[in-house]
Amino acid sequence: MSAPQTTKNMAPVLFPIAVLLIAMLSLQGGASLAKSLFSTVGAPGITALRLGLGTLILCIIFKPWRLRFTREQRKPLLMYGLALGCMNYLFYLAIRTVPLGVAVGLEFLGPLTLALIGARRPLDFIWVLLAVVGLWFLLPIGEGMSHIDPLGALLAVGAGACWAVYILAGQRAGAEHGPATVAMGSLIASVIFVPLGLTFAAPGIWHWEVLPLALLIALLSSAIPYSLEMMALTRLPARIFGTLMSLEPAMAALSGMLFLGELLTLKQWMALLAIIIASAGSTLTMKQKSAKISEVDINHPQ
Numbered sequence: 574m575s576a577p578q579t580t581k582n583m584a585p586v587l588f589p590i591a592v593l594l595i596a597m598l599s600l601q602g603g604a605s606l607a608k609s610l611f612s613t614v615g616a617p618g619i620t621a622l623r624l625g626l627g628t629l630i631l632c633i634i635f636k637p638w639r640l641r642f643t644r645e646q647r648k649p650l651l652m653y654g655l656a657l658g659c660m661n662y663l664f665y666l667a668i669r670t671v672p673l674g675v676a677v678g679l680e681f682l683g684p685l686t687l688a689l690i691g692a693r694r695p696l697d698f699i700w701v702l703l704a705v706v707g708l709w710f711l712l713p714i715g716e717g718m719s720h721i722d723p724l725g726a727l728l729a730v731g732a733g734a735c736w737a738v739y740i741l742a743g744q745r746a747g748a749e750h751g752p753a754t755v756a757m758g759s760l761i762a763s764v765i766f767v768p769l770g771l772t773f774a775a776p777g778i779w780h781w782e783v784l785p786l787a788l789l790i791a792l793l794s795s796a797i798p799y800s801l802e803m804m805a806l807t808r809l810p811a812r813i814f815g816t817l818m819s820l821e822p823a824m825a826a827l828s829g830m831l832f833l834g835e836l837l838t839l840k841q842w843m844a845l846l847a848i849i850i851a852s853a854g855s856t857l858t859m860k861q862k863s864a865k866i867s868e869v870d871i872n873h874p875q
Contacts, residue, residue, distance in 0.1 A: 589808035593817050594824075596801035601673065601821070601828035603793030608668050608833060610786060613777035616665040619790070621770025622778070624661055626791035628759040634796070635756035642746070642757075649745035653754070654761025656742060660735035662766050663728045671725035672835040674826025678711055678845045679726060681822055681852060683733025684740055688855045696858055700851040707847035710840050752803060759795075812856055819852035 607619045614622065631637075642650055667676045682704060689701050712726050746754055777783060806814055822845045829835035837845070 586809075589805040590817065592801050593805040593809070593814070594820075596798040596805065597818075597821050597824040598828070599793045599801070600798040601677070601825045602832065603790050603798075604664075604668065604673055604677075604825065605828045605832035606786065606793065607665065607790050608673065610783070610790075611669055613775060613780075614783060614787075615773065615775035615778070616669050617662070617770040617772070618774025618778040619770075619787075620662045620665050621767045621774060622783075622787035623665075623790050623794055624658060624759065624763045624770070625767045626788055627795035628756070628763040630791060630796045631756035631759050631799075635753040637753060637757040637760055640753060640757060646746050649742045650754070650757060651761060653739060653742035653746045654758040655765070656735045656739040657758045658762025658766035660732045660739060661762070662770070663732040663735060667725045667728035667732060669725065670722035671729055672826070672837060672841075673829035673833065674822060674835070674837055674845060675711055675721065675841060676725070676729040676732075677825035678707065678822040678848050679729035680733040680736060681819075681848055682708060682730065683735070683737040685848070685852050685855065686733075687737040687740060688852075694858075697855070700855040700858075703847045703851035703854070707844045707851065710844035710847075752799075755799070815856035816853045819849050819856060822849055 603623075607623060610619055664676065664680060667680075671679075685700075685704055689697060689704070712721070743754065743758070746758070771778070809817075826835075826837055826842070826845060830837070
């Protein structure tokens with residue numbers, strides 16, 4: 574095969590991969606921008622702004638008031654919305670004191686644990702072992718890890734648990750309406766967590782100059798990555814998509830280093846690598862019947 578033909582055949586694959594990498598950079602860039610505003614707005618205030626404005630954008634796109642949910646779908650929908658809001662709230666509280674890359678790595682353990690539940694094959698336990706090793710070195714356990722705030726680490730793990738609930742509830746709530754369910758879930762989350770965030774926000778949240786930055790955070794964290802992820806998902810096999818999404822902790826660490834000056838130790842980088850390998854490995858080796866990634870699951874509700 575000639576070089577021009579090879580390049581032509583690779584182009585349809587490289588494009589969605591590039592799109593997905595841009596989506597992850599957008600999401601983590603939004604998180605870095607949000608963290609840079611903590612001193613002015615506070616973490617609860619950022620949660621309120623990100624959820625409120627992000628919900629507004631999603632509602633304009635998907636018009637969730639047109640959706641109809643059955644009685645069986647309403648309880649999962651409520652759980653889905655609560656998990657979405659709680660995850661956002663806990664994550665922003667976590668990154669007040671924990672480096673962005675470490676927080677995302679700890680948060681990733683939620684869906685990873687969900688994927689590994691029911692592991693039976695010897696290969697599955699390799700991924701479990703890698704995840705445990707990564708967790709051990711990321712959490713403030715033992716000597717030499719005192720620079721990681723225990724409460725911040727616990728909040729990040731809690732955000733990961735909410736992410737797992739978000740996936741489980743989203744599969745049931747979004748079975749009929751697909752990605753439009755995200756708008757309804759975000760609306761439910763906003764009803765609770767926007768007033769809560771505003772209540773505990775710093776006084777700077779009421780300054781008008783904060784609004785353009787808050788809108789940019791909502792775009793970077795919601796509209797842009799969500800749209801790009803959906804574009805990539807339609808062009809990539811589910812397993813490849815899930816494997817690439819496993820790079821998100823590394824993207825978060827890179828974003829924290831570039832925009833926030835957060836430098837991780839070699840031990841922390843190795844821990845993140847262990848979690849990334851465990852996540853990618855579990856995705857690549859999962860049974861075919863469970864390999865499908867639903868449209869609701871892929872949206873990281875950070």
